[in-house]
Amino acid sequence: MTAPSVANGTTPTFAPTPWRERAEEALIPPLVALLVALICGDLLILSYGQSPAAVYRMLLEGTWGNAYGFGQVLYKATTLAFTGLAVSFGLRAGLFNIGGESQLAAGGFAAALTGLVLPVATPLVVALLLCMVAAGCAGGIVGAVPAYLKTRFGAHEVIVTIMLNFIVLALLNWFIAGHLHVPETLHTPEIHAGILPRLADMNPRFHGSAANLALVVAIIVAAAVWFYLFRARGGYELRAVGLQPEAAEYGGINVGRVWMKALTFSGVIAGMGGVNYVLGYKHYYEDGFASGAGFLGIAVALVGRNHPFGVLLAAFFFATLSQGGLAIHAFVPKQMMDVLQGVVIIAVATSVPEVRRVLRSARRRSDA
């Protein structure tokens, strides 16, 4: 999102923005947001008659301060990394995928279904790969629908993905409630093929936390997204379309195809996130397991400034907030974190254009 500025009557410049300016524009908004969130957090804590410093200390101790808490943060960050990467991949092409919630759920559902169908004796690696491919495909199918409607009919992807969330979640609910559930619950039977090892299996200090090898998959996906976006021709085309579709079209890029690819793969990435819960934690699909992780992916992509590694960091940050809510719940209700998440998103969304404007006008003055 660092297009050379042609607004405000300045001479268009096609030289790449120097890295220092890019870094400033990328890093200042999240820091501003953090500050705003801290202040809002103070107010909320004070409204409960508690001391902010003590509560923040408790939050840090409960998340990064012990292996279990840290493991839980890593577990929650894994799902958010997938949904955040999915949103940022779409945004790089200028498309807003708000369907992460249903793509994640569809992916988890497909992974569970595959795990149930496979014989127990399937070699672990084969079973894992098949489950992940199934998850990715399911997410990709959900992502391909808005992509097709956008390229074929020009239907706005924001509305279509939101509406699809409701449709797909209702469909999955129908499958589970009507056909596949264990009596008295809303989840599938437990699967035995294709279970991801947990970190606790390798290091007993993580005992009890749900962190599992899906984390490694998330990091690999982030690296792959980075390579594709910044080192491959397809990624170059994708970013060109995101910056200026008309110019990209004129430059010989098939914009419709790039849109198809961007939204479909955005869905694939979100769908793969489903394995974290299904294969790594519960070993079954449960109705409503996504519980907002898809929507939070938008926040993660935004705070991570649409850069794969920024997204990983942002996922870690939001996971800390959510786990931290549990750590302080005895003193301040964990719902405080729901408020802070909203505050962070609004603060980043607001300060991104503002910071860019202020920095650029300051630079113009120093140039003159």
Place this chain on the structure above:
Amino acid sequence: MIRIAIPYLFAASGGVLAERSGIVSLTLEGFMLGGAFAAVVGTYYSGSPWIGVLSGMIGGVMFALIHAITTIRYRADQVVVGVAINLLAIGVTRFFLKLFFASSSNSPRVTGFGGNIKAGGFDNPLLWLGLMVAPAVAFVIYRTPFGLRVRAAGEHPQAAESVGVNVKRVRYLAVAISGILAGLGGVYLALDQHQFTDQMTAGRGFIAISAVIFGRWNPIRAALACLLFAAAETLQIQLQGSHAIPSQFIEMIPYLLVIIALAGVVGRAVPPAALGKAEE
């Protein structure tokens, strides 16, 4: 069926107004939730549902102002802020539900309007207000100078500016009114159920925005869409237990219709030209 339609009618009318001025209304859900919660708080502490109506309107407009200031003054992305407003509304209502009523699921019971079983809900003044709001918004949009400015701001803001319309002020007003109206939708919901429950709007704001799009940004057609969706919901309640059609499929109807409308199968849905674009 009318009782189900009222919250949609309020919220969709507000949505039409805001979107016609060029501001994306994915926030209706959050405005409604804020309105519902504020209404219950107001009614609980005053004992009067009328104070509840007032505080509910304030609740809706407060979230609307956050949306307006960030997207109009600071030109933040309307979709991103919209999603955040909905998350924020869930968070804020949950937090204060805990603070005021020490509960994570619902508030204590509050008084509402009417309550005469025989009247079937028609003794509730909010119901009558809800039935009038769509024609009123239609009148404002098509028959008043303010409505003309709203449409100009949504279709061609530069042209509007050039003839002296203050586009930003028009948009502020439109979003604020949409906050009040959607807030009233939440008020109706909360007072009808005599309490606030966590996430009680349950996607109704999105049904309302579906009605706006399906009604092609026309208040009367949007109101008809609200009635259609409410009829589908009534049907679903009546069919419950008969298993003729799974309820999940009836739930999908509004959303499927919107996608079909956007794909242009039956008459293309074309949004206001400057929808979602920030004004310099």
